[in-house]
Amino acid sequence: MAKGNILIVDDNKNVLLALEMLLAPEYNKVSCISNPNLLLSELQSNSYHLVLLDMNFKAGVNTGNEGLYWLQRIKENHPDISVVLITAYGDVELAVKALKAGATDFVLKPWENQKLLATVKSAIELSLSKMEIEGLKQKEKDLIRSINREDKQIIGSSAAILDVLRTVDKVAQTNTNILITGENGTGKELIARRIHNMSVRSNEIMVTVDMGAVSETLFESELFGHVKGAFTDAHESRTGKFELANRGTLFLDEIANLPLNLQSKLLVALQNREVTRVGANQPNPIDIRLICATNKDMNQLVDNGEFREDLLYRINTIHIEVPPLRRRKDDIMPLAEHFLTKYSEKYGKPSLSITQQAKEKLTDYSWPGNIRELEHTIEKAVIMSESGKLKVHDFFSGSTVSHKADTNVVKLDEMEKKMITLAIEKNAGNIKAAANQLGITRQTLYNKMRKYGINQ
Missing domain, CATH: 1.10.8.60 (Helicase, Ruva Protein; domain 3)
Structure with a gap:
């Protein structure tokens, strides 16, 4: 018995009986009604995948308008249900009109049993496919809502944080690119999340990329994606972070860690608003809201020739400085x-x-x-x-x-090195545990260890 529930609507009880006898052994549920006025209430009360609908109900009326009317009502209220229209008066013009109005197919009385069974099977498969797609879309929406949910609050009423939040309130509704700066642990990602959740893109996903954890060799694959066979380990196609964030927000954390030779590739993608997967020829358009974050002095990096000035202009339309605690x-x-x-x-x-x-x-x-x-x-x-x-x-x-608050006692990098060393010691050299304690990824911790010459 095939999966599927069928509702047959016809004023001829002999037709109802014949169709029920043909279809009942094949499908889970087959119901019959002779009065089309009961159609919508029946669909509301029970789950169906297909309606077999007569086109004429009034004696002596053969225009098919009644069938077209009920077809329209079904599609308005239950767009995923397939509708196959049945009539003894078939013509091409009426068939085309019915298909344009949303009918899945059109059969004539008297029908051939095998042909009708094939038509019913295709129509139910189409309905099940639509319902599955709709279910996946709903799951995607639920997942996005779950991901975007503000599990962490921005707590504080100090003048410094209120000033930041006022800026966030002003810029969140725009699509402008934002650069968030501040020391490690100040809550830069939390500010980015608040901007996204207050924006017109809040129903879409915010994709976070730790730029310090992206290796140079996989940069294009991670951000732009790749097609199957593009390189040795590309066993299947992969969607890049830009495409994943399409219609939503892309948050590039630790943007200052992006090597100079890769900055031009990022700049081109932002300027052209399109990306090309590794191994592909056709570019894919992207619609993202870009938010970047760093704990570095970006202007100093530009002066040192370590960061492209044109890329900084591109990502720094609005600058938000998150104050230290x-x-x-x-x-x-x-x-x-x-x-x-x-x-x-x-x-x-x-x-x-x-x-x-x-x-x-x-x-x-x-x-x-x-x-x-x-x-x-x-x-x-x-x-x-x-x-x-x-x-x-x-x-x-x-x-x-x-240890009193004195910003001149120790330089920021020295503080960071000291914290990392202490975390590694406290976790007996367990890098994963140390990274968790510091609130950063393991790859980011390795990068910082290399930077400060810290041995495991």
Whole structure:
């Protein structure tokens, strides 16, 4: 028995009986009605893949207009259901009119059983295919909504962060390219996500690419895609990040890490608004909103000849600088309380609180790793806590407590090197665990280790 539910609508009960006897042994469900006025309510109440519809119901009327009327009503309310029209008065003009109106096929009375069975089979397969496609589209929409959901909040009411959010509110509804800068751990991706979710593209996906983790040899394949057989390991075609982000947002994180020889390829794709897959000849148009982020001084890189000035102009229509946590003193404790609630629930310790002295030390500390460091500090304190009160020593070692906010004490790169070294030591050389602790990818961590000459 083939998959499929069929509804037969004909005022001739002999026709209904003959069709039911022919089709019932072949399909899951075959229902019959003789009054077309019951048609829509029947379709609303039950699931069907095909309607076999007579074209004439009133005695002496052979124009086919009734069938065309009910065809139109079916397609308006149930566009995925196939409709095959049946009439004893066939002509080419009426058949063409019915097909233009959305009919799947057109058969004449008396019919040939095998031909009708073949027509029904094709019509049901078409309906099932449409429904499957519609289901996939709905799953895609649900997936995009899930991906775009704001699991992380932007917490804070300091003047510094409110100034950033005012800029975000102004530019989110536009399609302009945006460059987000700021130290590691300040929440640049979170700002990018907020821009996307407030934009007209919020129902589409935001695709994130860590440019520090993309190797030079796979750059074009990763961003532009490739066709099967384009190179040795191209066993199947692959869609690049640009095409995946089509109609949505492409977020290029750590854009400053893109080697100079690859910057021209990115520039061409942005200028032409099209990409060509590796191994293909035909370019594919792209419609993306571009957001880039970096912790580097881009103007300095341009002056040093390490970044193309024309590419910087292309990605930097609007510049948003995310302030470090040391410039957001008023936000430290709201963030700390947020993370405390999060990890207390996660690790089953709901009664934890922070002592006043610890709050003062948390606020006084300069947080060179910014929000990411604060979150990891709170998580560690929750895990290691032995009482309901979290004290200073639960958060800091003795040498860390006295670390005041002074941006001139240590250069940013030195801070980053120190954090990486410490993370690797704390995780006994486990690079994956260290990368997770730092909130970066393993490839990004390897790149930074090479940069700072850190041995595993």
